[in-house]
Amino acid sequence: MGEKPKLKVTLLTGRTIEQGVGKELGKATKEYAESVSICYMDPEDMKKLGVKDGTNIQVSTAFGSVVVKAKKSLRAPHPSVIYIPYGPWANAIVNPETHGIGMPSFKGVPATVEPAPDKPVLGLEELLKQQFRKG
Amino acid sequence: MQVVKAVTCPVCGSLCDDIELTVENGQIVKVKNGCAMCEAKFLGHRGEHRILKPLIRKNGELVETTLEEAVKRAAEILAGANYPVLYGWSSTSCEATSVGIELAEEVGGVIDNTAVVCHGPSLLSVQDVGISSCTLGQIRHRADLIIYWGCDPWSAHPRHIERYTAFSEGRFEKSAWRNYVAKIKALVGRKKIQSTVKRLVLKKPPEIKARLEPTFIPSIMKEGRKLIVIDVRRTKTAEMADFFVQVEPNKDYELLQAFRALIRDQELEVDSVAGVPVQYLEEVADAMVNCDFGALFFGLGLTMSGAKLRNIDAALSLVRDLNMRTKFIIMPMRGHFNVTGANTVFTWQTGYPYAVDFSLGYPRYNPGETSVVDVLLRGESDAALIVASDPVSNFPRKAAEHLVKNPLIYIGPHMDVTAQVADVVIPSALVGVEASGTAYRMDHVPIPLKKVVDPPKGVLPDEEILTRILAEVRKIKSEKAEAA
Ligand code: SF4
Numbered sequence: 001m002g003e004k005p006k007l008k009v010t011l012l013t014g015r016t017i018e019q020g021v022g023k024e025l026g027k028a029t030k031e032y033a034e035s036v037s038i039c040y041m042d043p044e045d046m047k048k049l050g051v052k053d054g055t056n057i058q059v060s061t062a063f064g065s066v067v068v069k070a071k072k073s074l075r076a077p078h079p080s081v082i083y084i085p086y087g088p089w090a091n092a093i094v095n096p097e098t099h100g101i102g103m104p105s106f107k108g109v110p111a112t113v114e115p116a117p118d119k120p121v122l123g124l125e126e127l128l129k130q131q132f133r134k135g
Numbered sequence: 136m137q138v139v140k141a142v143t144c145p146v147c148g149s150l151c152d153d154i155e156l157t158v159e160n161g162q163i164v165k166v167k168n169g170c171a172m173c174e175a176k177f178l179g180h181r182g183e184h185r186i187l188k189p190l191i192r193k194n195g196e197l198v199e200t201t202l203e204e205a206v207k208r209a210a211e212i213l214a215g216a217n218y219p220v221l222y223g224w225s226s227t228s229c230e231a232t233s234v235g236i237e238l239a240e241e242v243g244g245v246i247d248n249t250a251v252v253c254h255g256p257s258l259l260s261v262q263d264v265g266i267s268s269c270t271l272g273q274i275r276h277r278a279d280l281i282i283y284w285g286c287d288p289w290s291a292h293p294r295h296i297e298r299y300t301a302f303s304e305g306r307f308e309k310s311a312w313r314n315y316v317a318k319i320k321a322l323v324g325r326k327k328i329q330s331t332v333k334r335l336v337l338k339k340p341p342e343i344k345a346r347l348e349p350t351f352i353p354s355i356m357k358e359g360r361k362l363i364v365i366d367v368r369r370t371k372t373a374e375m376a377d378f379f380v381q382v383e384p385n386k387d388y389e390l391l392q393a394f395r396a397l398i399r400d401q402e403l404e405v406d407s408v409a410g411v412p413v414q415y416l417e418e419v420a421d422a423m424v425n426c427d428f429g430a431l432f433f434g435l436g437l438t439m440s441g442a443k444l445r446n447i448d449a450a451l452s453l454v455r456d457l458n459m460r461t462k463f464i465i466m467p468m469r470g471h472f473n474v475t476g477a478n479t480v481f482t483w484q485t486g487y488p489y490a491v492d493f494s495l496g497y498p499r500y501n502p503g504e505t506s507v508v509d510v511l512l513r514g515e516s517d518a519a520l521i522v523a524s525d526p527v528s529n530f531p532r533k534a535a536e537h538l539v540k541n542p543l544i545y546i547g548p549h550m551d552v553t554a555q556v557a558d559v560v561i562p563s564a565l566v567g568v569e570a571s572g573t574a575y576r577m578d579h580v581p582i583p584l585k586k587v588v589d590p591p592k593g594v595l596p597d598e599e600i601l602t603r604i605l606a607e608v609r610k611i612k613s614e615k616a617e618a619a
Pocket of ligand 1: 146147148150151169172173292294295
């Protein structure tokens with residue numbers, strides 16, 4: 001196998017209606033976890049990376065790295081822009097710096113994406129254990 | 136069976152107050168008029184993820200306890216802490232927030248609400264620049280130009296467009312809904328023809344459309360209400376728009392300043408700004424100047440990226456400039472149903488809308504220093520009380536880490552991520568479903584929330600729980616003072 005493809009992108013986070021419904025149903029529900037442990041990508045970018053809808057990908061920033069499921073964006077084209085709905089998965093890798101005004105950078109964070117078909121997407125509990133060793 | 140009318144939906148800042156609920160045997164069984172999120176909240180009020188009993192962490196495990204015990208433990212933690220943070224408040228009533236502020240003052244902590252991670256920068260800018268505002272009712276009846284910038288109401292405020300803006304039927308402005316339906320039909324037809332042609336003639340996969348081509352043929356000069364969307368992605372809302380401008384990530388500031396130049400009739404000596412051809416911008420600037428009553432709504436796309444509060448400065452200034460030529464207002468799209476109320480109550484009681492520090496005995500306000508994420512990143516707090524919020528899920532990991540390290544008290548209805556790692560968990564009634572109270576809509580109009588059904592047995596509203604904790608803290612403190 002040759003070198004693994006990697007893509008430099010800009011990470012956006014935000015709301016989706018599925019996330020909104022999921023959070024009202026309860027954070028411990030499967031619906032919630034499934035609505036926020038995904039990453040919407042431009043189909044062209046997915047082609048470049050050789051990933052399909054539902055393939056696990058690893059998204060890394062200067063602040064951390066997380067495995068989520070790739071999803072074909074219905075909002076394309078947005079080349080080199082990826083979108084992860086708000087939630088613990090996105091927050092594992094956003095920029096915590098507030099630049100003196102109290103607001104971390106949840107949007108527009110430089111990131112890289114690579115395919116990670118062998119790595120699992122952690123469930124909420126495992127993710128929390130890994131991050132906080134409590135609960 | 137009982138039908139309760141005119142219920143206010145306690146989910147997003149639109150606070151739709153026309154919901155109809157059918158109640159059967161103390162349970163809500165049917166929701167009329169609400170959006171998907173509203174239905175999920177009302178129908179899920181007795182979901183399996185409700186917390187029914189107070190919990191306390193013993194030997195690493197959360198175990199059931201009595202309310203008295205939990206309140207006592209919470210009060211001990213707060214009274215014993217040097218610099219606790221009290222955070223949340225946007226999804227509870229103004230009345231509960233008011234007690235929370237008293238508690239913060241009593242324990243000398245930092246109190247902050249979720250505005251800090253959504254529209255905090257907007258508040259800072261409003262303090263600097265000022266804001267031209269009005270109620271949503273005025274927009275509904277009078278606005279002929281609606282702009283959504285960096286927000287996607289279709290996903291985050293699903294009924295905003297239908298109730299207050301382009302698709303609402305106002306007294307002086309008609310709904311643009313029919314136009315939209317016609318447009319969608321035409322688009323579907325066109326797509327069908329295109330794909331048939333491609334299938335029959337070209338036999339190759341359809342090419343991706345050029346990045347800046349608007350979704351529909353620009354009909355910006357049409358009669359009636361116009362909807363313009365400016366965003367980094369072609370959101371669902373953008374698809375409905377008459378005109379969509381796709382800005383490059385983190386470049387909103389440049390675009391806003393370009394608009395400011397254009398509406399002053401200055402020429403831009405470049406071909407494009409923030410990835411958008413100037414020709415498109417001129418089109419939008421014309422529409423802005425030529426409308427009778429314009430409304431610019433902006434969301435976290437502006438507050439969270441690039442220049443953050445400077446984006447809002449520019450947006451507020453743009454609207455100020457526009458008021459020299461026509462009538463224009465600007466409004467942040469507030470997310471949680473009572474985040475506006477939290478800001479308001481904070482301001483009444485302390486003088487500041489969020490990030491208030493009581494550690495010196497009087498309120499101090501300096502976002503970037505006294506804001507909760509900064510306190511956590513510097514590792515300064517030594518305990519936390521979270522009310523109706525889920526920061527462990529919503530904060531960047533590094534900030535959440537410090538929160539989890541210290542004693543953590545959680546008051547809320549659901550087994551949220553924060554509840555799962557907390558040390559004391561006190562269940563509370565859902566405000567607007569099982570408890571009444573007041574909330575502020577995004578345009579600062581206070582709206583009463585109803586109690587529709589009873590909460591689970593033994594579960595109290597936030598206000599009551601906080602009052603009990605406050606009383607307990609005062610008791611501990613006076614005992615200490617006596618002993619000394
Ligand atoms: S738009 Fe917001 S307030 Fe209105 S029903 Fe939906 S969630 Fe509730």
